Amino acid sequence: MTGDDRTEKDRQLDAARVDQRGSFLTTDQGIPVDDTDNSLKAGERGPTLMEDFHFREKITHFDHERIPERVVHARGAGAYGFFEPYDDSLASLTRAEFLSTPGLRTPVFVRFSTVAGSRGSSDTVRDVRGFATKFYTRQGNFDLVGNNMPVFFIQDAVKFPDFVHAVKPEPHNEIPQASSAHDTLWDFVQLQPETTHMMMWLMSDRALPRSFRMMQGFGVHTFRLVDAGGRGTFVKFHWKPKLGTHSLVWDETQKVAGKDPDFNRRDLWEAIEGGAFPEYELGLQLVPEEDEHAFDFDLLDATKIIPEEQVPVRPVGRLVLNRNPDNFFAETEQIAFHLANVVPGIDFTNDPLLQGRLFSYLDTQLIRLGGPNFPQIPVNRPIAEVHDHHRDGYHQMLINKGRAAYHPNSLDGGMPEPAGEAAYTHYQERVDGHKIRKRSESFGDHYGQATLFWNSMADWEREHIIAAFRFELGKVDARHIREGVVHNLNEVDHDLAVSVAEGIGVDAPGQPLTANHGRSSPALSMDHEPADTVATRKIAFLVADGVDAAHVQGVMSDLAGKGAVCEVLAARGGAVRGAGGEEVTVTRALPTTASVLFDAVVVPGGEESVRALAEDGDAVHFVTEAYKHGKAIGAVGAGELLLEPARVVINREQGVVTSPGGDLGEFLTSFTAAVAAHRHPRRPTRQIPA
Numbered sequence: 001m002t003g004d005d006r007t008e009k010d011r012q013l014d015a016a017r018v019d020q021r022g023s024f025l026t027t028d029q030g031i032p033v034d035d036t037d038n039s040l041k042a043g044e045r046g047p048t049l050m051e052d053f054h055f056r057e058k059i060t061h062f063d064h065e066r067i068p069e070r071v072v073h074a075r076g077a078g079a080y081g082f083f084e085p086y087d088d089s090l091a092s093l094t095r096a097e098f099l100s101t102p103g104l105r106t107p108v109f110v111r112f113s114t115v116a117g118s119r120g121s122s123d124t125v126r127d128v129r130g131f132a133t134k135f136y137t138r139q140g141n142f143d144l145v146g147n148n149m150p151v152f153f154i155q156d157a158v159k160f161p162d163f164v165h166a167v168k169p170e171p172h173n174e175i176p177q178a179s180s181a182h183d184t185l186w187d188f189v190q191l192q193p194e195t196t197h198m199m200m201w202l203m204s205d206r207a208l209p210r211s212f213r214m215m216q217g218f219g220v221h222t223f224r225l226v227d228a229g230g231r232g233t234f235v236k237f238h239w240k241p242k243l244g245t246h247s248l249v250w251d252e253t254q255k256v257a258g259k260d261p262d263f264n265r266r267d268l269w270e271a272i273e274g275g276a277f278p279e280y281e282l283g284l285q286l287v288p289e290e291d292e293h294a295f296d297f298d299l300l301d302a303t304k305i306i307p308e309e310q311v312p313v314r315p316v317g318r319l320v321l322n323r324n325p326d327n328f329f330a331e332t333e334q335i336a337f338h339l340a341n342v343v344p345g346i347d348f349t350n351d352p353l354l355q356g357r358l359f360s361y362l363d364t365q366l367i368r369l370g371g372p373n374f375p376q377i378p379v380n381r382p383i384a385e386v387h388d389h390h391r392d393g394y395h396q397m398l399i400n401k402g403r404a405a406y407h408p409n410s411l412d413g414g415m416p417e418p419a420g421e422a423a424y425t426h427y428q429e430r431v432d433g434h435k436i437r438k439r440s441e442s443f444g445d446h447y448g449q450a451t452l453f454w455n456s457m458a459d460w461e462r463e464h465i466i467a468a469f470r471f472e473l474g475k476v477d478a479r480h481i482r483e484g485v486v487h488n489l490n491e492v493d494h495d496l497a498v499s500v501a502e503g504i505g506v507d508a509p510g511q512p513l514t515a516n517h518g519r520s521s522p523a524l525s526m527d528h529e530p531a532d533t534v535a536t537r538k539i540a541f542l543v544a545d546g547v548d549a550a551h552v553q554g555v556m557s558d559l560a561g562k563g564a565v566c567e568v569l570a571a572r573g574g575a576v577r578g579a580g581g582e583e584v585t586v587t588r589a590l591p592t593t594a595s596v597l598f599d600a601v602v603v604p605g606g607e608e609s610v611r612a613l614a615e616d617g618d619a620v621h622f623v624t625e626a627y628k629h630g631k632a633i634g635a636v637g638a639g640e641l642l643l644e645p646a647r648v649v650i651n652r653e654q655g656v657v658t659s660p661g662g663d664l665g666e667f668l669t670s671f672t673a674a675v676a677a678h679r680h681p682r683r684p685t686r687q688i689p690a
C-alpha cells in the first residue's frame, strides 16, 4: 500500500513506528552500547558486576516480555484495511456515517482467531473462528466482535465461564490442547441442551475453514440501528467472503496441524503480501421494531438465527484487507476489542449474552494490557479526537495540560464539556420488569433450529457431521456422557442420533423423540457456495527428470494468469532436467511439504518423469491423499500413468481431469473449473488409504 491508499489510521500510526535499520545499539536511555555479547565482569573469569546497567536492562526487559494471553481467542492473526459503504441507503436508518456515506473509506483492523487453543496452538483445529473488526470511524471506534458461526453455545453470559472451563484443556492435566474432543466439554453439552444448535455448527465443516479469506462472519446478537429521530431497527450483521465460504476436511486439518500449524495465519499474510487482498461484503438483516415478536424464536436469543429466507441479507458495503501489521505484538496482540465500542446510530439490545459481554471485554483488557490506559496503545487509538477527564494510571502516555480534570469547571473554560448534537445518545427503550433470575419461555426451544440446520445440509455435509460427532464422542471416556449427547441428538433428528450412536458404542435410540419438522434453509449449506475462481488457490506440479517442460510452462502460466499460486515439487530442491534438456526450476522439495498444503495437483507429462514419480512413495502418496481429500487432480499426457498407482479413478465430473493426447486447451478449461469447485466431496474414497 502506498501514497493515496494510506488511511488516516495508517498516517496516525507513523508517529509510533520505529525503524532501527542503519542505527547503532543504545540503552533505553539512549547511551551507545559498546558490547552486547559479554557482561561486565570482575576479571575474565570473575563474577558479573551489578553496575553493568546494559546487562540489567537487557535481562529485566526480557524477563517482563510476556503479557497474559487472551482467556479465549488467544491465537489470532490480523490485518489492516478499509470499509466502504455501497451507497447512502442506510442514512434513513442510522446516524452511523461510516455505513451511509458513499465513498467514505473507514480504516479497519480485523483480527481472526481460534477460540479454545492457546497462543501457540495450531490453526486448523475444530473450533469456532473469531472475526473481530475495529472500525476507526470519524465518529469514534466501532468494534464488531463476531464469529464465523451465527449462533452461540449459551443464552446467558453468566454461563460463559462454565462453558469455557468445560471446553478448555481439563484442569488436572491440561489435556487436550485446542480440542473439544474430551469429556468435560461434552459433559457440559449434554446437560445444557441450549448448546445443541451451536454444536451442530461446530461439528460441521464450518469449524474447519480453508482460509480466513474464505469464511463468513456474524455479529451473532441482534443489535439496533438508530436514526436521527431516535427510531430503532433491529439488525444482524453478516460478512460474506468474496471468494466464497470453503472448508478443509477433517483428516486434512489434523495433518496440516503438524505440517504447518500456521496454515491460516500464513495464508492471510501471504495473500496480502502478494496483493490478493481479502474482501468481504457486509450484509444486514433488518427487522422493524414492530416485528419484534413476529418470529417463532426470540430475537434476543443468541442460539437462534433469522433464516435468510425469512429476512434477506441486504448488501451494504465492502471490507478490504490490504496491509499486514508491522509488528505482531504491538498490533495484533495488543489490539483490544470491546463490544461496548459503538458509534452514534448503533445500539445494543437486551440479549442477555450481549449484555454480559458489555462488561467482560473492558474488564479483561485491564488485566491483559495492564491498566486503564490501553486505549492509548497505537493500534487502539481512534482517529476521532479524544478529550476526557481521565488522568494518571499505569502507562499514561499523554501529557494533559490544564488544571481542571473535572466537570463542571470554570478554570479551563468549562471544557471539555458534553457535546451537543454529535453526542452518542442511548436508544430510549422503555423497560419495565421485576428483578428475577429467570430465562424467558421464548428462549425455550433448543432443538428446532438444530433440526433446521441438519435438514439444510447436503448429503456429504451430513456425512461429515456424523463423522465429527463420532470422532469427538469417540474420545469421550464416560459412557453416560456419550448417551446423554445421543439422547439430545434424538431431539434433533432420529437418523442422526442412530448414526452417531452406532459409531460410538452406545445403544441407538428406538424411536424419534420429536418428529423432524422438515423445514430447511438452503443458505446454511456450503454446497451452494460460489465456485467461479481459482484466485489464490495453491496448485502443486509434481516433476522429475524428463518432465515435459512445455506442460509445466503451459499449465502454470495459464493458472497463474488466473491468480492461482503454482509450485513445482520434486524429490529434491534446485532444478530438474526437462525432456528436451531444458532446466525446470523446483520451488520446493517433496519431503518439506505435503498435499494437505495445496488445493490441487497437476502431473505433467514426460514418461521418464512420471515413471520416476511412480517409484517415489512421497509422490504417489501426495496424489492419493489429494484425491482422498477431494482435490482437483490434473494429468497431462503421460501424467496419467501416475494415477493408477495412486488409486485415482479418472472422472471429470469428480474433478479428475486428464488429457491423454497432451492437448492443453481443453484440459485447462476443465481443470480450472475443477479447481474453482474447491473440493469434490462425493468421490467414492472410503477404501483409499491416506
Ligand code: HDE
Pocket (backbone or CB within 6 Å): 070, 071, 072, 073, 076, 111, 112, 113, 129, 130, 131, 132, 145, 146, 147, 152, 156, 157, 158, 160, 218, 219, 220, 221, 302, 335, 336, 337, 353, 354, 356, 357, 360, 361, 362, 364, 365
Ligand atoms: Fe467473546 N471474549 N465472549 N465472544 N470474543 C473475548 O475478550 C466473552 C462471544 C469474541 O480478536 C475476550 O479481549 C463473554 C460471542 C471474539 O481480540 C473476553 C461471552 C462472540 C474475541 C470475551 C463471549 C464472541 C472474543 C477474551 C459470553 C461472537 C476475540 C479476550 C457472554 C459474537 C477478539 C478479549 C480479539 C474475546 C468474553 C461470547 C467473539 C473474555 C463473557 C457470542 C472474536 O472478554
